Amino acid sequence: MTTAADRTSLPRSMSALRLRVFVLLRLTLIIATSYLALAQSDFRSAPAPLAILILLGLLSNFLGPLLPRRLLESPKFLATVILVDTAWITVALVASGRVSADFFYLYFFILFLAAMGENLTLIVLGTLAVCAAYFFILLASGGIASLLTTSTLIRVPFLLSVATFYGYLVDRLRHERQRSHQEAAVISSLRENQRDIEEVNRRLEREIGVRRQAEEQLKRLSEVKTEFVSTVSHELRTPLTSIKNALDLLRPALDELGEPQQRFVQIAQRNVRRLAHIIDDLLDVSRIEAGQMSFSFAPARVESVLAAVMTSLQPEAEKSSLKVALQVEPELPDIWADAQRIEQVVSNLLSNAIKFTPAGGRVTVTAERRDDDIEIAVADTGIGLSDEDRERVFEPFYQAGDSLTDRVKGTGLGLAISRSMVAAHGGDLLVESRPAEGSRFHFKVPAAGPRATEIVDFERACREYSAYPFFSLLVLVPAVTEGKDAEEIVAVLGRLKEQLLTVLPRSSDRLHMQAACGRLLLVLLGTDRDGGLIVRSKVERLLAGVEAGGRVALVHGPAAFPEDGRTGFQLIRAATIAAGRREIT
Amino acid sequence: MTAKILMVDDEPDVVETVRYRLQQAGHEVDIADNGLVALGMVRAGKYDLLVLDVMLPGENGYRVAHYVREDERQGVYERRLPIILLTARDLSAEPEREKMFMDFSGADRVIYKPFDLDHLTRNIDELLAEVPPAG
Numbered sequence: 001m002t003t004a005a006d007r008t009s010l011p012r013s014m015s016a017l018r019l020r021v022f023v024l025l026r027l028t029l030i031i032a033t034s035y036l037a038l039a040q041s042d043f044r045s046a047p048a049p050l051a052i053l054i055l056l057g058l059l060s061n062f063l064g065p066l067l068p069r070r071l072l073e074s075p076k077f078l079a080t081v082i083l084v085d086t087a088w089i090t091v092a093l094v095a096s097g098r099v100s101a102d103f104f105y106l107y108f109f110i111l112f113l114a115a116m117g118e119n120l121t122l123i124v125l126g127t128l129a130v131c132a133a134y135f136f137i138l139l140a141s142g143g144i145a146s147l148l149t150t151s152t153l154i155r156v157p158f159l160l161s162v163a164t165f166y167g168y169l170v171d172r173l174r175h176e177r178q179r180s181h182q183e184a185a186v187i188s189s190l191r192e193n194q195r196d197i198e199e200v201n202r203r204l205e206r207e208i209g210v211r212r213q214a215e216e217q218l219k220r221l222s223e224v225k226t227e228f229v230s231t232v233s234h235e236l237r238t239p240l241t242s243i244k245n246a247l248d249l250l251r252p253a254l255d256e257l258g259e260p261q262q263r264f265v266q267i268a269q270r271n272v273r274r275l276a277h278i279i280d281d282l283l284d285v286s287r288i289e290a291g292q293m294s295f296s297f298a299p300a301r302v303e304s305v306l307a308a309v310m311t312s313l314q315p316e317a318e319k320s321s322l323k324v325a326l327q328v329e330p331e332l333p334d335i336w337a338d339a340q341r342i343e344q345v346v347s348n349l350l351s352n353a354i355k356f357t358p359a360g361g362r363v364t365v366t367a368e369r370r371d372d373d374i375e376i377a378v379a380d381t382g383i384g385l386s387d388e389d390r391e392r393v394f395e396p397f398y399q400a401g402d403s404l405t406d407r408v409k410g411t412g413l414g415l416a417i418s419r420s421m422v423a424a425h426g427g428d429l430l431v432e433s434r435p436a437e438g439s440r441f442h443f444k445v446p447a448a449g450p451r452a453t454e455i456v457d458f459e460r461a462c463r464e465y466s467a468y469p470f471f472s473l474l475v476l477v478p479a480v481t482e483g484k485d486a487e488e489i490v491a492v493l494g495r496l497k498e499q500l501l502t503v504l505p506r507s508s509d510r511l512h513m514q515a516a517c518g519r520l521l522l523v524l525l526g527t528d529r530d531g532g533l534i535v536r537s538k539v540e541r542l543l544a545g546v547e548a549g550g551r552v553a554l555v556h557g558p559a560a561f562p563e564d565g566r567t568g569f570q571l572i573r574a575a576t577i578a579a580g581r582r583e584i585t
Numbered sequence: 586m587t588a589k590i591l592m593v594d595d596e597p598d599v600v601e602t603v604r605y606r607l608q609q610a611g612h613e614v615d616i617a618d619n620g621l622v623a624l625g626m627v628r629a630g631k632y633d634l635l636v637l638d639v640m641l642p643g644e645n646g647y648r649v650a651h652y653v654r655e656d657e658r659q660g661v662y663e664r665r666l667p668i669i670l671l672t673a674r675d676l677s678a679e680p681e682r683e684k685m686f687m688d689f690s691g692a693d694r695v696i697y698k699p700f701d702l703d704h705l706t707r708n709i710d711e712l713l714a715e716v717p718p719a720g
Contacts, residue, residue: 244701249606
């Protein structure tokens with residue numbers, strides 16, 4: 001992986017190198033020019049231009065660091081420098097006035113070699129060859145003595161050093177060119193990477209868009225479904241009204257009819273009632289599914305709720321020759337409930353019990369205290385439930401028992417509705433049963449108090465979440481909850497909440513945070529399992545540095561509830577167990 | 586106690602059965618099958634009670650009741666007309682909306698379909714007892 005620092009440091013090192021070459025060149029020029037001046041037999045007779053050149057060289061050296069970077073980075077910079085320096089050294093040679101023509105030609109020949117040459121070794125070898133040829137010519141023309149003159153001995157090393165220097169420069173240039181090619185390649189591959197990343201980002205954004213759309217469509221679909229059920233139900237009720245009214249008006253005339261005809265009218269009446277009941281149940285189910293069923297919670301007296309149900313169902317019980325008893329523990333605290341709904345639930349359970357208990361049996365309705373809850377139970381000595389029935393009895397439209405037996409049937413929705421209503425109170429409708437021995441349906445309703453309000457509020461919030469096809473629920477169990485009092489826990493949760501807001505999308509309307517039952521609950525709407533996992537790892541990383549730390553568990557749902565029967569409270573319970581902590585009681 | 590009742594519903598079968606029952610109880614019953622006609626009849630005739638279906642063609646029952654109450658505020662009638670709404674849209678599970686609609690319409694009672702005819706006559710008797718019939 002290439003970091004941004006690598007990308008910027010490459011050109012910087014290149015301009016530094018160029019500056020170094022420039023300075024070196026200056027130094028060499030000064031040395032060379034000084035050498036030419038010193039090579040004069042009499043130093044004082046050295047011509048003035050040479051002195052000026054040396055002075056200029058020294059001055060130009062100070063210029064180096066002042067050169068703008070843009071100039072250094074220009075590709076023509078070194079070429080220009082070489083040209084200027086060639087002119088410079090040539091002027092210096094001419095100015096020294098002691099250069100014989102042959103040396104001058106040799107000098108240019110070497111410059112030519114250097115300009116053509118591709119690397120240092122070749123140039124140096126070429127220069128050596130030229131020098132050897134020069135020696136050979138001198139030897140041939142003037143004998144060994146001519147080789148040993150000062151000027152010759154000085155000229156050869158000078159030529160060699162010039163050649164080496166140019167070779168070095170050419171070599172550096174080549175390297176630099178290669179390097180800038182590589183650099184360009186790296187930069188272009190980086191750009192490509194960036195384009196890839198951008199492409200991936202765009203694709204992800206598109207996907208998110210598609211998913212949001214799907215989510216909205218599902219939401220709209222469920223709204224349409226609810227609207228449809230609602231409309232159909234209302235349309236059904238109008239003709240039902242006419243039938244019911246007509247039958248009601250027939251009642252005074254029943255005596256005039258024969259025995260079988262009277263029975264037929266009764267059948268019609270009974271089935272009108274049943275149809276009306278089915279429509280009511282259907283509407284209830286669609287309301288619960290859409291989260292439209294509203295509950296008005298208030299403290300309620302258990303005795304009065306249960307007594308009302310007993311009174312309304314007493315006639316039916318008597319008709320079936322059953323003993324129905326109500327046992328309420330004395331001095332029960334009030335429950336925090338929508339009394340009408342709890343009445344509906346108990347009424348449902350009781351009428352089921354009456355329906356499925358043979359004559360002479362017993363049905364008992366009880367209310368007892370269980371810690372901070374009140375447990376309400378309806379037990380009968382009826383036909384009971386098989387193992388399979390017990391599993392499925394809460395499913396909508398499931399009819400228990402043998403379909404061949406001539407039993408009065410309900411809509412198959414009563415228990416499903418009851419369970420949802422109990423769930424809205426933070427409880428769970430459960431059943432214990434054995435075939436032929438009887439059944440006992442029971443549920444807990446919180447006693448009125450702050451805890452009950454908290455549970456119920458969370459359930460209400462969860463019903464709103466259920467409108468989203470995807471959501472993740474994170475349950476955070478602080479590490480310090482054991483053995484601390486409620487106020488302290490609330491303070492810890494408050495601190496955690498604040499800290500979480502620093503790592504989580506603050507502005508998001510899709511994040512709901514709620515402290516309940518000593519836990520911090522984070523609901524991420526529109527977030528599926530993958531998104532939930534990412535957030536969880538973020539939260540876990542944050543918690544690692546927090547004293548009150550604790551554990552996080554994730555529950556996710558593609559509209560997991562209430563369709564699959566699970567309630568918000570059950571989700572928290574599952575997540576809490578997953579977090580390795582004591583179950584919420 | 587007999588009274589002059591205006592029944593507004595566009596379902597002939599419902600109207601027929603209700604009218605029969607109300608006449609049995611000794612009431613005089615007039616019929617309208619839409620809201621505007623009903624409003625005209627309320628303004629013209631002196632009725633003791635209005636039985637009003639909600640889902641009517643044109644102006645719905647809530648609005649018809651609302652207009653009647655508006656007229657009353659303008660002093661068009663000598664006294665307040667008791668109104669019973671009939672509707673198949675059972676809003677008892679959504680108390681906020683129910684309250685909103687009832688507040689808007691200004692109706693005295695709402696009865697959900699399907700209803701018991703006896704339940705309807707009981708409600709009528711109660712309302713009539715509160716406001717004695719004219720004349």
